[in-house]
Amino acid sequence: MQHYLDHAATTPLRPEARGAWLAASETVGNASSTHGAGQDARRLLEESRERAAAVLGCDPIEVVFTSGGTESINLAVQGLWHARAAGTDAIVMPDAEHHATVDTVEALLADGAILRPVPVRPTAAIDASAFAARLPGAALATALIANNETGTINDAPALASAAAAARVPLHLDAVSALGHVPLSFRGLRGDAPDAAGLVAMSVAGHKIGAPVGVGALVTARTARLAAMLRGGAQQRGLRAGTQDVAGAAAFAVALELAEAEREAENSRLQTMRDRLIDGIRQRVPQAELLGDPRERLPGNAHLLFPGAVGESLLFLLDMAGIAVSTGSACQAGVAEPSHVVMAMGRSEQDARSVLRFSLGRTSSDDDIDAVLAAIADAYSRASGSGSAERS
């Protein structure tokens, strides 16, 4: 029996999205072609764009389909940077952003960008007043709506208002928030001035049951954004390349379902998640919940297991058929402790002792029971190997 508790990494494809995806894949036609086949493809694409826009609270023209979260974030951050107002050179970025943002901003430092980092609270929540204080005169700002590792939900309306007041263009990374946090691009943007305030918002399909390979950047009509990919005038000239009609169709279906189920699903996940957290802490009293206990994604349980090696915990749970994440970005050969956990004021040692359990659509009480049955033994073994320091 496999217990999948890594929905934040990717969540199973929804059958309805699969159906829409396959049906669209079997229809020939390039949405940019002018013949009948092309027109059929274009019709499905634009219908999908309209359905996505309805869920995301924006105009259809503001939905730019991409290959996923990383591309959306790159397009937003690089695009805003290269089209920045003359005389601006600062990028406002909190310390606990996703690597897609962190690495993109770091690359722009070589292009003359000046980083204005924003410290986060011990929960990884962005301090909205510190964020606001760094905005004046900045070229752009970027922030997570919900933290992908620790699940803490930020005060996105406050961040968007601050950016609008400072007349700085803001990108919000909504990849982890999608499907769980109510998102209205229009509502968050409010009456911000042209090309300032919330101008771009990234989302990805595979976090809500669409296939991997489709996402979107919601881009305000007035946003000043330079394209990264060139070669065609598709999607307002912001994203050249043959448009992925099938991906867009599947994404639209998944977005509608996720939004329709959101409140009931959040409450179901939260009940299971709280039982998971309580159960773990009963069995491993040393375990500590990271992130904000209330303002957090309903399926996220991010726990510190003091003295345990995260890799060992992951291994032992995996052997028990339980899939979780250490949350660290460990590429082979290049191991790094989580910068998010470090930004929360934890030690490097602590950063190596965390596990992220994330629940989703297919999670059930059986999954929680499996973790609770395995966790005490896993902890005792994984901390034994961790404490056998020097010989």
Add this chain to the structure above:
Amino acid sequence: MSGGVDSAVAAARAVEAGHDVVGVHLALSRAGGTLRTGSRGCCTIEDALDARRAADLLGIPFYVWDFSERFREDVIADFVSEYQAGRTPNPCMRCNEKIKFAALLERAIELGFDAVCTGHYATLIPTDAGLELHRAADNAKDQSYVLGVLTAEQLAHTYFPLGTTPSKAVVRVEAAERGLTVAQKPDSHDICFIPDGDTRGWLAEKVGTATGEIVDRTGEIVGSHEGAHAFTVGQRRGLKLGVPAADGKPRFVLEVRPVSNTVVVGPKEALAIREISGERFSWAGAAPLESEFECEVQIRAHAEPEPARAFVSPEGVRVEPHQPLNGVAPGQTAVLYVGTRVLGQFTIDRTVSAVPVDA
């Protein structure tokens, strides 16, 4: 599983022998490159991918475990401080001692495993007195020297499926037959954390440069250098001596004195060593019963074993080779053998020249 052919075939044989095998790739460097270049270095992302693909083919789970912190402290920092102390360390040996058969083995046992299985070429033979460590069947590939540092306790949790293989060629053929993509991957030779092979340049970067004197055995200054750590006993190249030797013969590094940043040079004959000793020692299996015995001593991974007499006391081990040894540097490990069997090892602290200074 390093991503090389040996560990892949070792894993395959372990699976075939019916063991419950999990593949582990050690992440030892935080600055690993992306692609490998020739036979140099390891720990690139490509190596990890090769290991993963081998595990996929064998149908075993595969994990990358981060030991970079331990590796940095126990192997890299040790390597630097040994050179700074004028000694010549063997980092592969230190890695076996502290990482592969210590940190990794400890973790493996905590997690419920019985043994660490590697692609090393060496043999374990069970006897009434416990396990004995022996040379591999293929003398050319024998790696028992770098395993000489393992203790009886470590050997009891170790498995070397390649030790009895007649040659590396057999392993490559076997890898190809099994469809392992690493079958023709070149062997790695260099120190893994110095991927360009430039140990001197790497050391200079780590410890900086400092001009010092090169003197002969009478104390006369014959040249200068940019840092004593860059020299190793027995070295001839790179001395750039301004004053030629009286007899015109080439001169070799005889001694490195890190405190005064001085390098001592002299004729080849002066490299001959009649006695070596050290305080840090271990036995690869049961300790010898006698305090004095005949054996062979090997002082480098690819040196010939030389007949010698060993003297063991609680304070350390002293070895007198029957014929003087050449190119012995403090810091090197002396591994003692009887025939193919590894008895144990010590780190050389002190050497006694066979040729007096005024000879």
